[in-house]
Amino acid sequence: MTALSGGHIIAGESVATVGQGFFAVNPVSGAKLQPAFCEGSAAEVERAAALAEQDFPTFMQVDKSQRAALLDTIAAELLAVKDALIARAELETALPPARLAGELTRTVNQLKMFARFIETGEHLQPQIVTAMPERQPQPRPDLRMTQVPLGPVAVFGASNFPLAFSVAGGDTAAALAAGCPVIVKGHPAHPGTSELAAQAIASAVRKCALPEGIFALLQGSSHQLGAALVSHPAISAVTFTGSQAAGRELFDLAAARAEPIPLFAEMGSVNPIFMLPQVLQVDAERLAQQFAESVCLGVGQFCTKPGLLFAVQGAELDDFVARLRENFTRLPAGTMLHAGIKQNFTAGLERFLSCPDVSPVSDLRPAPAGNCEVFPTLLQTTAAAFLAQPLLADELFGPAALLVVCDSSAQMQQVAQALKGQLSATVHAAATEEADCRSLFAILQRKAGRLLLNSFPTGVEVCQAMFHGGPYPAATDSRFTSVGHESIRRFLRPVCFQGLPTALLPEELR
């Protein structure tokens, strides 16, 4: 079962197509990895979408315990191929096995979390208003509301979490939990990992005796494949994690359809951190170390990587900057996920460095030897330069951050006001700095989906109170999260039943 076919997975079968293929590339060596993978086309989209549409009514009616069993079985099937999955993912992404093992645990736990969640029925938020036949001037009818799945969902796999945000990741888990068939467009940087995960899902669908059209994986690297998927009339919603340019393009396609559909793109965030003066006085050493670690976690390839650090000039900042310099200089080079990401990172760094009043905090090190290797980098500028040059607020995906030195805490609030939408915003403050902290949070509440005090934004807990999303351009719709229990809301819509007898009502409304 763990051999790679290089085909798509449609209706539980590997489907090979003729024509141009593509290869995964080992980011460490730059070598092509076997086998060749098929490039999906409109014909495969048509077939997968027609099957999803055909099997949706059946899947929609399936009992919640059967859907929970599917999620549990997918988790078990993933664990059954754990070694092969991690080995292939390491080859394709250069992420270390320990990180991939942790990510697989998270992937499995997300599936199980949704299984337990849908068993409770809480996600259906049932509302019951009983009839008042004697009410004047009009009787009140019996009204009951529950949630139904939207329809087939297209999931675009992300490159930076080849397991937890890819084929069997959070979006797929949430959509299947909601009762929506899923068609994944695999990320072309890890097609082998994608196929293994898709085989596990297809096997679980079969073991649970569910209709095989409820899941498909389409492989490909072409723009046309994604566009065909988003534009297909059978698709009811789309999830995407990636760049702002690609996310916006897909959003525009989804909005321009004859029947527009929601497209949930999580696109880019610089996750600003504000360090107030007194906390730097008392805790500079720990903060400098943890900040550098947070920036460099996963070679800076987390959507919650802190890319902006705001602090107020003064002696305590000078000391803090010296410690930051030390930490960033000490940190080793890391291998990025693929050549395209590395290229964007180095080009972005150059773009930042070409801006007036931007300088590296430590000496720039010569380019490292490895194919996709990069060094962690900390840049520095002034608040005035930051405000004058909007591109300095852009995301720089990789192990780099920009320190913005403010004249005063008033100027710090001014830069906070100027920020775009973010996934997270963090304040570090001493207990004595509550007033400034409160003012900053009042501003940041409009800018971000998650506000943190005295911690770091990397590390997104998967739970009922998590919100991973935020105002544009962090995400296309600030009202929905892509992590945690509430992420299922993206794929449900309410339906109200008026005057139906018990026998005709869904179980949760009886």
Place this chain on the structure above:
Amino acid sequence: MTALSGGHIIAGESVATVGQGFFAVNPVSGAKLQPAFCEGSAAEVERAAALAEQDFPTFMQVDKSQRAALLDTIAAELLAVKDALIARAELETALPPARLAGELTRTVNQLKMFARFIETGEHLQPQIVTAMPERQPQPRPDLRMTQVPLGPVAVFGASNFPLAFSVAGGDTAAALAAGCPVIVKGHPAHPGTSELAAQAIASAVRKCALPEGIFALLQGSSHQLGAALVSHPAISAVTFTGSQAAGRELFDLAAARAEPIPLFAEMGSVNPIFMLPQVLQVDAERLAQQFAESVCLGVGQFCTKPGLLFAVQGAELDDFVARLRENFTRLPAGTMLHAGIKQNFTAGLERFLSCPDVSPVSDLRPAPAGNCEVFPTLLQTTAAAFLAQPLLADELFGPAALLVVCDSSAQMQQVAQALKGQLSATVHAAATEEADCRSLFAILQRKAGRLLLNSFPTGVEVCQAMFHGGPYPAATDSRFTSVGHESIRRFLRPVCFQGLPTALLPEELR
């Protein structure tokens, strides 16, 4: 206070602009009503939006009891000008005073409902996940989630409910309850009614000592005014009730912004009714009467008016059609809201009648004498003709419906499958017809936001279990309702707080 200025209401003041003005027209007589109203422009949008943006941070932080007091005070201020409001609305809409009095009661009750709802805090759906500092391998942080208002909301007043879906209607009530400033674009068919309602709201804002930028009314009939409002960067969400063409145009504008925003358009629905054979056998008289009444309620100008009636051919249908003919012939002419709506209605009727295999059920009566008067009309076609001519599934806004005769209950299911998105879908069935009923509901669940058994879709209860919305083109986002408690969700977004001490947390998360 109840004199009409003809100006916009911005920051609590009447603002007159120079340039082209427009008049309301009495639909009964066709006469212009005084005074002339100002036509809003980009300059007024700019001013109102800047004030809304400026006062949003204050309004966002206002205690829930103060926001509830605002809603209660608006209700009281509306009641204080009840007579003037109803008199002007009657002049501008030709809706009878009893209907308008009922609509005012509903408007007032909606405001009070939201006041009580936000006092409970339930709309904030607080989620608390406490810290587990000892958890391995990673400690769990303290995570708490609540909801915050989106920002300034633009509300497009609807013509068919000059009180309940207009200036002080459900959208305004829900947005203010959420903590969002509101800018209403008044419907040009009832500008006087709009100004009176806006004066009541402005007076309530003043009495509650809230910042006056949180509410504005812009008058106008130009396309540019609406476009400028939807495109203004300070606007965070838009609500619209009206035609599909206008709704889609605004949706496209909202989606094309640099920062796209949600646009909730409730656009058009034919609210199909399926009458199964046995129920017609036992209850033809009552059903024929109630169907005709539902079609003609408010001169057919309800978004939930049943515009399509499906039944299976046979003796019981022949008898039922005879009764329908009688009812539709007996019903008097009614005056529509304005000349544009009447024109669209008569043109639509002609379009339907020019289709092959479409015929009137009763003789068409000569055009009535009154300016905006129309006669109720029932048309008839076959399921085959209906399936072959998509325009027969379009909304015909006004007192008309199309009876579609099916060969069999299988064909009835086939036409159900072919339907577009609807606000509601209804089945009438005898107790013995449960199986057919179940099959139909399984199909209709994907087509409509509300499913009814043995009743009529007109009359939308304002409550916790109501869903007034549906798949496209009934609405632009099938996940949100525009009526009932849940309609507040359109204007809220979640925010997660990580690691904040009690003092810095919003009250509901402590």
